[in-house]
Every structure is written in structure tokens, then in C-alpha cells.
Amino acid sequence: MCGRFFRHGVTWAEYHDALALVAPDGVSPPEPTYNAAPTTVQPVIRRAEHADRVEMAPARWGLIPSWWSRPLSEMKFSTFNAQAETAGEKPVFRGAYRHKRCLVPVSGFYEWTGAKGAKIPFAIGLRNRRWFCLAGLWDSALIDGSEIQSFTILTTRPNDLMAGLHTRMPVIVDPADYALWLDPDAGDPARLFEPFPTDAMHAWPVGPAVGNVRNNSPELIAEV
Numbered sequence: 001m002c003g004r005f006f007r008h009g010v011t012w013a014e015y016h017d018a019l020a021l022v023a024p025d026g027v028s029p030p031e032p033t034y035n036a037a038p039t040t041v042q043p044v045i046r047r048a049e050h051a052d053r054v055e056m057a058p059a060r061w062g063l064i065p066s067w068w069s070r071p072l073s074e075m076k077f078s079t080f081n082a083q084a085e086t087a088g089e090k091p092v093f094r095g096a097y098r099h100k101r102c103l104v105p106v107s108g109f110y111e112w113t114g115a116k117g118a119k120i121p122f123a124i125g126l127r128n129r130r131w132f133c134l135a136g137l138w139d140s141a142l143i144d145g146s147e148i149q150s151f152t153i154l155t156t157r158p159n160d161l162m163a164g165l166h167t168r169m170p171v172i173v174d175p176a177d178y179a180l181w182l183d184p185d186a187g188d189p190a191r192l193f194e195p196f197p198t199d200a201m202h203a204w205p206v207g208p209a210v211g212n213v214r215n216n217s218p219e220l221i222a223e224v
Helices: 012-019 094-099 175-182
Strands: 005-007 033-036 041-047 054-061 081-083 101-106 108-113 120-126 132-143 146-156 201-205
Touching: 005 101, 012 175, 041 132, 041 175, 094 101, 094 132, 101 146, 101 175, 132 175
Parallel strands: 054 146, 081 146
Antiparallel strands: 005 033, 005 108, 041 054, 041 101, 101 132, 108 120, 120 201, 132 146
């Protein structure tokens, strides 16, 4: 599972170097966040409609399928994560899996482990990269006359590091595979769902303040 993540400040130049993403005129890059949670609006990177390029767009974390038209309060199923192995088959995700893939830029994510009532939060990141991308799906739905764009993060089985923290981990996409994931016509992406190499990742315990979604500061990722 991936229910919280953090992202350092990333410049447009960095996004361009990794993804050939062109900065919108007069628009600043997304601000850093250290406690992104479901239902918040976060940036995703996707193929631009009617153009052979990628773009960044804001989207609500928690996918709303295009066929959903009732109030969000009636949506009783969770969609902030989708299992990579079955996303292409489930009605809520399969349309987006086939046509609307995205990348979610992050610097790391959080996981909790331990006994109920005494769980310890951990931050998890990559050893040699201050930001990277998770595999996601996005969709657009019309709710009460307003268009809402939203996304989900794909998860897969854990590597050795993550197995000690949770039974799932987010799908981390290697930069060499960004184009493959974003292009639904580029071939079968199943190999991208392999757990990311354990030796490229590290985890460290952080303080309990991250459990409150109202807290959002760099101190949340400090090792304790």
C-alpha cells in the first residue's frame, strides 16, 4: 500500500531532463510537500492529449472512474491504490490502465509497522535520487457539473526491504521506462511491476507527527 508520500522541491529543468517536459509559461513548479495524503491534489505527469509530448497536471489522489457520476460521498470503495497485477481487469481501473497512464513524482513515501496502537512510521526513499516517479493511472469524471481529474498509484509485491514493513509497495518506474509506461501502445508493461531493487532503496524511522495530515514540513522526514 502507499497512503502517504513526500516530494522535495523539483525544478522545471530537472523535470525536463528526466521527461522532456516543457515548463508552462509563467507557472512555478509544484511546491514541495512532506505529507501528501489521499483526496489532496497532487501533480501527475501524463501524455498530452493531441500532442506528442508530456505535460504536468494537478489531480485528486483517489481515482474517480469516468463512468462515475454520483456525488463523491456515495463512493464507498477505496481507489488511492490499485494492484498492478489486476488493474487492467477491474472495472474501476481498466479504462485508465488501457488509455490514461501517468507518473507520480515523489521523493519518497511512508509506511507504518508494528503492533496496533504502537505502530512506528518509516520513510522510504531511493539511495541515489532525491526524486523519482511511481506508476499511476488517471481519469476524468463529471461530478455535479464539474470535471474532476484524479489518479491512483499502482502497487506490487514487496522487495526484501519493504517485506518487513508491508505486504505491498508502490511500483517505482526506472527513468529508462518512463516512455514505455506512459505510452499504452508501446507494449506490455508487466515487467515494470517487478519490485524495485532492494539495494537501491533505504528506510528510516520518523516521528509520529507524520500521522496527522495537517502536519507538513521537512522535519517529518527526519530520522529518529
